[in-house]
Amino acid sequence: MDDGRPIFLQIAELVERQIIDGSLPEGEQVPSTNEFAAFHRINPATALKGISLLVDAGVLYKRRGIGMFVADGARDRLISERRARFTTEYVRPLLREGAALGLDAAALIDLIRKESPS
Amino acid sequence: MTTIVEARGLTKRYRGVTAVDGVDFQLARNTITGLLGRNGAGKTTLMHLLTGQEFATNGSITIAGESPVENPRVLQHTCFIKESQRYPDDFKPKHVFAAAPGFFPNWDADFARELAAELRLPVDRRIKKLSRGQLSSVGIIVGLASRAPITIFDEPYLGLDAVARQAFYDRLLADYAAHPRTIILSTHLIDEVADLLEHALVIDNGRILIDSPVDALRAHAATLAGPAEAVETAVAGLEVIHRERLGGFVSATVAGITDDVTRSARAAGLEVGPVSLQQLIIRQTGGTPTEHEEVTR
Amino acid sequence: MIATPTAPEALALAPRPLTTRVGTTVRLLFANPWTPVFTPLLILGIILLMNLAIWGLVRANIPADGEMAEGVNGGAFFLFVYMLVVAVQSINQAFPLALGYGSTRRDFLLGFGVFAVLLSVGYAALIATAAWVEESTGGWGIGLQFFSTDAIWRSEWLEAFGFGTLLMLLFFGIGAATAAVYVRWRALGMYVFWAGLVFLGIGGAALVTVLGAWEQVGAFFVWAGVLGTAGWSLVITAFCAVAAWVILRRATPSQG
Numbered sequence: 001m002d003d004g005r006p007i008f009l010q011i012a013e014l015v016e017r018q019i020i021d022g023s024l025p026e027g028e029q030v031p032s033t034n035e036f037a038a039f040h041r042i043n044p045a046t047a048l049k050g051i052s053l054l055v056d057a058g059v060l061y062k063r064r065g066i067g068m069f070v071a072d073g074a075r076d077r078l079i080s081e082r083r084a085r086f087t088t089e090y091v092r093p094l095l096r097e098g099a100a101l102g103l104d105a106a107a108l109i110d111l112i113r114k115e116s117p118s
Numbered sequence: 119m120t121t122i123v124e125a126r127g128l129t130k131r132y133r134g135v136t137a138v139d140g141v142d143f144q145l146a147r148n149t150i151t152g153l154l155g156r157n158g159a160g161k162t163t164l165m166h167l168l169t170g171q172e173f174a175t176n177g178s179i180t181i182a183g184e185s186p187v188e189n190p191r192v193l194q195h196t197c198f199i200k201e202s203q204r205y206p207d208d209f210k211p212k213h214v215f216a217a218a219p220g221f222f223p224n225w226d227a228d229f230a231r232e233l234a235a236e237l238r239l240p241v242d243r244r245i246k247k248l249s250r251g252q253l254s255s256v257g258i259i260v261g262l263a264s265r266a267p268i269t270i271f272d273e274p275y276l277g278l279d280a281v282a283r284q285a286f287y288d289r290l291l292a293d294y295a296a297h298p299r300t301i302i303l304s305t306h307l308i309d310e311v312a313d314l315l316e317h318a319l320v321i322d323n324g325r326i327l328i329d330s331p332v333d334a335l336r337a338h339a340a341t342l343a344g345p346a347e348a349v350e351t352a353v354a355g356l357e358v359i360h361r362e363r364l365g366g367f368v369s370a371t372v373a374g375i376t377d378d379v380t381r382s383a384r385a386a387g388l389e390v391g392p393v394s395l396q397q398l399i400i401r402q403t404g405g406t407p408t409e410h411e412e413v414t415r
Numbered sequence: 416m417i418a419t420p421t422a423p424e425a426l427a428l429a430p431r432p433l434t435t436r437v438g439t440t441v442r443l444l445f446a447n448p449w450t451p452v453f454t455p456l457l458i459l460g461i462i463l464l465m466n467l468a469i470w471g472l473v474r475a476n477i478p479a480d481g482e483m484a485e486g487v488n489g490g491a492f493f494l495f496v497y498m499l500v501v502a503v504q505s506i507n508q509a510f511p512l513a514l515g516y517g518s519t520r521r522d523f524l525l526g527f528g529v530f531a532v533l534l535s536v537g538y539a540a541l542i543a544t545a546a547w548v549e550e551s552t553g554g555w556g557i558g559l560q561f562f563s564t565d566a567i568w569r570s571e572w573l574e575a576f577g578f579g580t581l582l583m584l585l586f587f588g589i590g591a592a593t594a595a596v597y598v599r600w601r602a603l604g605m606y607v608f609w610a611g612l613v614f615l616g617i618g619g620a621a622l623v624t625v626l627g628a629w630e631q632v633g634a635f636f637v638w639a640g641v642l643g644t645a646g647w648s649l650v651i652t653a654f655c656a657v658a659a660w661v662i663l664r665r666a667t668p669s670q671g
Contacts, residue, residue, distance in 0.1 A: 034292075043150055169514070196517045208447050
C-alpha cells in the first residue's frame, strides 16, 4: 500500500471502502490490529492508529476483550460523507481537465452517457 | 509513552574523528525505531554506546535511566545483533543457540528452531563454512528468539535474498505484536522497512538529522512538479529539501507541507506526489549542491 | 483487536544472581565441548595408543635379558600448550559475542576464570591419575613413561595433582593476558607485548649475569622445590589474571 499519505489514513480508508462495498457488513467483527499489521506488513501501532480513527468517528465500536465491530448505520453515514466529497474530489478535477482539453460541460455529459452501461 | 532510552549531549570522539556529535534523543518503550543514515554516519557507534561497549567521550546515554556500561541490571535486557558478528571458530549455529538461553531469559528455543527451518539454516555446519546470508540468519534467529526487551539489529541481513528478508520482516512484525519490545533497526534498505517503523532516527555526520514518527514524516513531505513558475509560487515560504530542473519543468521536494498547500498546488495544475521515507532521507543526507560538487570534483 | 498483548510493566532491574551470569559465560565457553574437552582427550588417547604400540613393538624385539631402555615420552604435555590456545581463542572470539548478548566484561572474565579452573583441575586430576597408574603398572607393563616423565608426577597423587593444576592455570593466565592485549590493542599491542617480554627476559638474564647471581637463582629453585616453584607461579598467574581484567575492562570489541 502506498499513495504517499500516512499509512494509518490508508488503513482507515481501506476499512471504510470495505464497509461501503458491503464486504464488512454492519455488526461484523473487523480484523485485529495485529492481523492488519501482519497482512499489510506495517507497524502494529500504525494499524492501531488507523482503526482508532474509525472508532473516534463512530464507524467502528469496541467490545472490551472481544474486538472491534462495524457500527450500525456506519455504511449510510460513510456513503453520505463520500457523496459530499464527490464534487471536490471527482467533479471539479474532471471539469478542470476537460476545460484544458476543450471539453465543456455538455461534451463531458455526453461522454459520461456514452461510457455508462445501458 | 514511557521513555526507555535517552541520550543527552552524547559524544564519541576517536582520534580526531567525531563519530557521534552531541546527540540528544529519546526512544519510547516497545516501539520499532529505524536508525537510518549513510555508512559512517555514526549509527554503529551509537549502538555500541547504547550497549555499553563503547565509552562516551561526553554526555550520556541511559537505558531505563541507568548507564549501560558494565551494568548487568540493564544489559541483561539487551540483545545486539551486529552486522559483522564474529563467532568462535569452532562453533556451529547449534552451539550459538545452545548458549543463548543463558543470556536471554525469554529465549524461545522452539521459535529459534522454527526460524532456522524457515530460513533454511544448516544448524550443524561449522559457522566458518556458512555463506554470508546464512551467517546473517544466525544473527536474525538469535535476535528474534531472544525476545530481549531491547533488541538491536545492525544491518542484520547482509547477503540475504529478498525472500529471506521478507521472512525476517514478517516474523519480526508478528513476534513484536505478540511480544511487544523495544526494537532498533539500523539499515540502509529504508524503503523495505519504512512501513515497519513507528519512529525514525536519521543520523548524519554524527548528528541527529531527523527524529520523528514516520507517519508525520510522510504526511509532511511531498513532491510538487510542474512548470517552474507555478512550482516556485506554490513552494514559496516552504522548506525545499530538493529541487530538480528539466528545462522549464521543476520538481521540488518540500517539507512542512499542509493540506492547504496540497490543495492549492493541485488547483494550480501541479502534480503532487508522495515522497518515500528513503527519498526523503537521501534528500536530507545527500548534502547541498555545493557540497555535492565538492565530492564529485 | 483492542486487547493488545500486555507488556511487562517496566524493565525488571533486579540483576540476575552473579552465579547465573557467570554460569552463562561458562556455558558459552563449553557450548562446543569438543574444543575444550573431547578433542584434546581424543588426541591424547591416540598419542598414547600409538606410543604403546610402538614401544610394545620395540620391546618385543629386544631379548628378554637384553639391555632395557626406558621409553620416556612427554606426549601428555601438549595439553598445556593446547589449553593456552583455548584461552587465547576464548578471549579473542567469545568475548565480543558475549558483550553483544548483554554480558558485562566483568561477568565474562569471571566466567572465563571458572572455565579455566574447571579445566585445570580436571586435566590435572587426569594426568596425575594416569601417572599413578603408569607407575603402578610399570609403565603399562612395558616400561613406557608417557605421563610420569618427571619425579613430581611419580610422587604422591595429591602433589602431582597440585602441580598439574598450578601449571595449567599458569598457561591459562598467560593465554588470557596475551589475548586481552590483542583484543584491546590488536596487532600493535602484540608487537609491543612480545617485544616487551623479550626485553624483560634478556634484561633479567643480563641483570642476573652482571650481578653474578645465577647461583642464588639456582639455589632458589632448589630451595623452593618443584611444587614450591609451581606455587610461586601462582603469582605470575594472578598477575596475568589481573592484567587481563584491567586491559579488558576498557576494551571495545567494536574496533576489531
